[in-house]
Amino acid sequence: MEHNEGAAVGSRSRTEFSTIRHDGENSAFLRVFSPSSSSGKQEAISSSHRRNARVPLGNVSGEIPMTTPDRQSMQSPTYSLGSGVKRTNSLSYLDPSTPVPVRIVDPSKDLNSYGLGNVDWKERVESWKLKQDKNMMQVTSKYVEGKGGDIEGTGSNGEDIQMADDARQPLNRIVPIPSNQLNLYRVVIILRLIILGFFFQYRVTHPVKNAYALWLVSVICEIWFALSWLLDQFPKWYPINRETYLDRLALRYDRDGEPSQLAPIDVFVSTVDPLKEPPLVTANTVLSILAVDYPVDKVSCYVSDDGSAMLTFEALSETSEFARKWVPFCKKHSIEPRAPEFYFAQKIDYLKDKIQPSFVKERRAMKREYEEFKVRINALVAKAQKAPEEGWTMQDGTPWPGNNPRDHPGMIQVFLGHSGGLDTDGNELPRLVYVSREKRPGFQHHKKAGAMNALIRVSAVLTNGAYLLNVDCDHYFNNSQALKEAMCFMMDPALGKKTCYVQFPQRFDGIDHHDRYANRNIVFFDINLKGLDGVQGPVYVGTGCCFNRQALYGYDPVLTEADLEPNIIVKSCCGSRKKKANKKYIDKKRALKRTDSTVPIFNMEDGDEGVEEPGEEVRAVDDLHRLDVHGARGLPPSTNPASLLKEAIHVISCGYEDKTEWGKEIGWIYGSVTEDILTGFKMHTRGWISIYCMPPRPAFKGSAPINLSDRLNQVLRWALGSIEILLSRHCPIWYGYSGRLKLLERLAYINTIVYPITSIPLVAYCVLPAICLLTGKFIIPEISNYAGIWFILLFASIFATGILELRWSGVGIEDWWRNEQFWVIGGTSAHLFAVFQGLLKVLAGIDTNFTVTSKATDDEGDFAELYIFKWTTLLIPPTTVLVVNLVGIVAGVSYAINSGYQSWGPLFGKLFFAIWVILHLYPFLKGLLGRQNRTPTIVIVWSILLASIFSLLWVRIDPFTPDSQRSVAQGQCGINC
Numbered sequence: 001m002e003h004n005e006g007a008a009v010g011s012r013s014r015t016e017f018s019t020i021r022h023d024g025e026n027s028a029f030l031r032v033f034s035p036s037s038s039s040g041k042q043e044a045i046s047s048s049h050r051r052n053a054r055v056p057l058g059n060v061s062g063e064i065p066m067t068t069p070d071r072q073s074m075q076s077p078t079y080s081l082g083s084g085v086k087r088t089n090s091l092s093y094l095d096p097s098t099p100v101p102v103r104i105v106d107p108s109k110d111l112n113s114y115g116l117g118n119v120d121w122k123e124r125v126e127s128w129k130l131k132q133d134k135n136m137m138q139v140t141s142k143y144v145e146g147k148g149g150d151i152e153g154t155g156s157n158g159e160d161i162q163m164a165d166d167a168r169q170p171l172n173r174i175v176p177i178p179s180n181q182l183n184l185y186r187v188v189i190i191l192r193l194i195i196l197g198f199f200f201q202y203r204v205t206h207p208v209k210n211a212y213a214l215w216l217v218s219v220i221c222e223i224w225f226a227l228s229w230l231l232d233q234f235p236k237w238y239p240i241n242r243e244t245y246l247d248r249l250a251l252r253y254d255r256d257g258e259p260s261q262l263a264p265i266d267v268f269v270s271t272v273d274p275l276k277e278p279p280l281v282t283a284n285t286v287l288s289i290l291a292v293d294y295p296v297d298k299v300s301c302y303v304s305d306d307g308s309a310m311l312t313f314e315a316l317s318e319t320s321e322f323a324r325k326w327v328p329f330c331k332k333h334s335i336e337p338r339a340p341e342f343y344f345a346q347k348i349d350y351l352k353d354k355i356q357p358s359f360v361k362e363r364r365a366m367k368r369e370y371e372e373f374k375v376r377i378n379a380l381v382a383k384a385q386k387a388p389e390e391g392w393t394m395q396d397g398t399p400w401p402g403n404n405p406r407d408h409p410g411m412i413q414v415f416l417g418h419s420g421g422l423d424t425d426g427n428e429l430p431r432l433v434y435v436s437r438e439k440r441p442g443f444q445h446h447k448k449a450g451a452m453n454a455l456i457r458v459s460a461v462l463t464n465g466a467y468l469l470n471v472d473c474d475h476y477f478n479n480s481q482a483l484k485e486a487m488c489f490m491m492d493p494a495l496g497k498k499t500c501y502v503q504f505p506q507r508f509d510g511i512d513h514h515d516r517y518a519n520r521n522i523v524f525f526d527i528n529l530k531g532l533d534g535v536q537g538p539v540y541v542g543t544g545c546c547f548n549r550q551a552l553y554g555y556d557p558v559l560t561e562a563d564l565e566p567n568i569i570v571k572s573c574c575g576s577r578k579k580k581a582n583k584k585y586i587d588k589k590r591a592l593k594r595t596d597s598t599v600p601i602f603n604m605e606d607g608d609e610g611v612e613e614p615g616e617e618v619r620a621v622d623d624l625h626r627l628d629v630h631g632a633r634g635l636p637p638s639t640n641p642a643s644l645l646k647e648a649i650h651v652i653s654c655g656y657e658d659k660t661e662w663g664k665e666i667g668w669i670y671g672s673v674t675e676d677i678l679t680g681f682k683m684h685t686r687g688w689i690s691i692y693c694m695p696p697r698p699a700f701k702g703s704a705p706i707n708l709s710d711r712l713n714q715v716l717r718w719a720l721g722s723i724e725i726l727l728s729r730h731c732p733i734w735y736g737y738s739g740r741l742k743l744l745e746r747l748a749y750i751n752t753i754v755y756p757i758t759s760i761p762l763v764a765y766c767v768l769p770a771i772c773l774l775t776g777k778f779i780i781p782e783i784s785n786y787a788g789i790w791f792i793l794l795f796a797s798i799f800a801t802g803i804l805e806l807r808w809s810g811v812g813i814e815d816w817w818r819n820e821q822f823w824v825i826g827g828t829s830a831h832l833f834a835v836f837q838g839l840l841k842v843l844a845g846i847d848t849n850f851t852v853t854s855k856a857t858d859d860e861g862d863f864a865e866l867y868i869f870k871w872t873t874l875l876i877p878p879t880t881v882l883v884v885n886l887v888g889i890v891a892g893v894s895y896a897i898n899s900g901y902q903s904w905g906p907l908f909g910k911l912f913f914a915i916w917v918i919l920h921l922y923p924f925l926k927g928l929l930g931r932q933n934r935t936p937t938i939v940i941v942w943s944i945l946l947a948s949i950f951s952l953l954w955v956r957i958d959p960f961t962p963d964s965q966r967s968v969a970q971g972q973c974g975i976n977c
């Protein structure tokens, strides 16, 4: 029975909101948008009603105190129904007659259909901006005072001066790649380009007479490959590395004994399916966030549950309890990583490094606590395996509102935080918020992008951090300093204003030693993204990314002429504290003042007289930097929590985004299953830059699908997402010519969306060797010495660029080779399907679904996962390519054997070609054959194959037959037998 129908009885006219108890222990409150009427019709309150809605606050404060630590009742909050308002039948309270242009992107647009959501939202955004501006001014004046004090007041103290000096040092710097490496690399690229020109000149002008079609196909393929090489190569022209200075960040914003000035950050975790994304995995991620090394009152963790699962909710409740012990333990002993599962999986050598006995003891106790926690979570999971007929019920007998994941009210519950009780050391914990946005049939929910946008709004209402960081539920903080790393860029005077996000590379646990299916994507993360970092910044990859809230709201960055300079700060820190550099700061300031109306007006010149003073430019930068300090927690403490929650529930209702720019210009952008690429692309076209941050200790770690079928499905989704973008209005080939997207950045985006198309020429090219072997024809006419040189040079230049690239990036040859292999495997399977599915989608309007990849809890160990074999149609094309080439080899070799010596020469080319294909598909073959103990099958197949080849060989080359006889035999056989 649907929860809706039952709950509708009588409740309809009684209440709007149900309040969940708020107990002393948990201090949690959940407000649930009440279920719809029995008719199942969509309902919501009108705006006027909503404002007047009386929230049963009395119930919130007058809770039954929890005296017994009864786990069950702690997990299942009780509802108490208060008197509310009547509902009306309007779907949403967006009043179409009220224009809500918060920010006009396109003035030609109808104002009524434009806006951030509604009047409330507009007010919110505007007050947010105002508050920020106010904060900036406060901080600025404070700083000016402080600065004076540092330099003159406590001037006698040398240390203080030193400190003040240090505090002005840049927070990050570009570590250039040695220019000799880079220059050689560039020279080789240019040479390769020239060689390629000559190569094509030869190829195009020398058709193969007896195999015209083969030649034509191969040349077309080669031209496409060359084009895609260009797209891939040139965005890697300016690779850079970066370095951060956490100590300077602390000196500047987080000094001991002073209130921290670090900006507040809201951290988002997305989860959807507790069966594929085990609650223990999510719990570990959440724990690593709660234990992060950042002022607790400046971190809030939002968990989006798109599956509206009571299991996720209860697991989170357990997690919040366990955090009270876990967080102080992490902080006391400064352990890493702060996700317990991965921390305890580390081997610790107790004999090394004088580990304190007290630590050993506490660690052991904590490990036991964690194991108990795990047992509780596993019990919840076990209980959740089979849903009761009537749906889940909470402890007090109230039905779980999310029983139908496609039709349920919005739910929010706040755990921990300011009023949520303290940890075992008596310290406050970061806020933890469970959010499950409303879902109703007939509404587009936009998958992950929709979930993220709901979180943007909820967080704006509840905590309003200046920055947002989002992770997938399986990507835990592996480095507790990650937020500070991001702040080294976001709070940097030179970069902060124009940086839309700081992307961290994705790193993974639990990948098989040889990374058979290139899951780690090392080439992409360590070569391509480093290259983009030197252009306009890395693409957004969906997780481990810290955003500027302003950029997500769709604002343009503050751009000035000085922005053409890559990183002014670097220059000053590298010693050239010259007048010229100094002038630039001043220029930049002026420009800023001129162009940016959002910057509060205060006299920046005041502190800046006497430009001659050494270090002055740095101070000027500091002033600039003041503009970058975002507001502290955006909400006054007096704000009524009940009304806030009410508003928060409202902003996650499913009609909320109707007729707004959410998903079009604001927030995560809709229209592709790779919402990440699209979202980042939009920001780059607005002129924002992004930053790639690779701390030595990886900031985040996730899990990846290590079995063949799951991996192919993941790659299929990514490729499909790219095709969706290619065929949308946001296609980087046509979109965004405002002059703010750098050319090389555009090339990179074009590359990330057209790459699936390469699968078509790739499949053709992989079948060609087999055809050649079977027909005895070839794609290249007999080669002259002159032509041969171009072929050899081409191979040499390809090889040389590869090697040099590996050198500057530090990527290993094995990773590179895996990447090459998977390029062929993915290309002949997933990418090919993606092209057709994508076309189908556009032509027939079939929606693509987001198939979430399962995250193994890795209890089996031994990479059992690697050998899981699931049949998918994706396997057919590569298998065919493989078999055809094997057959081709056998046919070719036996043919050559039959035709004698002179046929071996031409055969070589074809064989080489076919073997090239097979080598690339080798990991795929392994995946097809499954676990080691099933190998006999392949061994048999191979042995039969090899055996026949060798026996044939033996017969033909028979060393006992005299030469003369053999040539006779050849003559009889003829060429085309």
Ligand SMILES: O=c1ccn([C@@H]2O[C@H](COP(=O)(O)OP(=O)(O)O[C@H]3O[C@H](CO)[C@@H](O)[C@H](O)[C@H]3O)[C@@H](O)[C@H]2O)c(=O)[nH]1
Pocket: 270, 271, 272, 273, 277, 304, 306, 446, 447, 448, 451, 471, 472, 473, 474, 541, 542, 543, 673, 674, 675, 676, 714, 717, 718, 721, 850, 851, 852, 853, 854
């Ligand atoms: O309706 C949905 C579907 C997915 N998700 C979440 O999206 C995330 C990514 O899903 P996953 O199956 O792990 O995809 P991956 O291929 O591993 O993810 C990469 O690629 C995705 C784009 O396809 C990005 O969204 C991810 O951030 C990026 O890590 C997970 O946290 C899911 O819970 C939702 O919140 N709602």
Ligand SMILES: [Mn+2]
Pocket: 472, 474, 702, 703, 704, 853
């Ligand atoms: Mn994932």
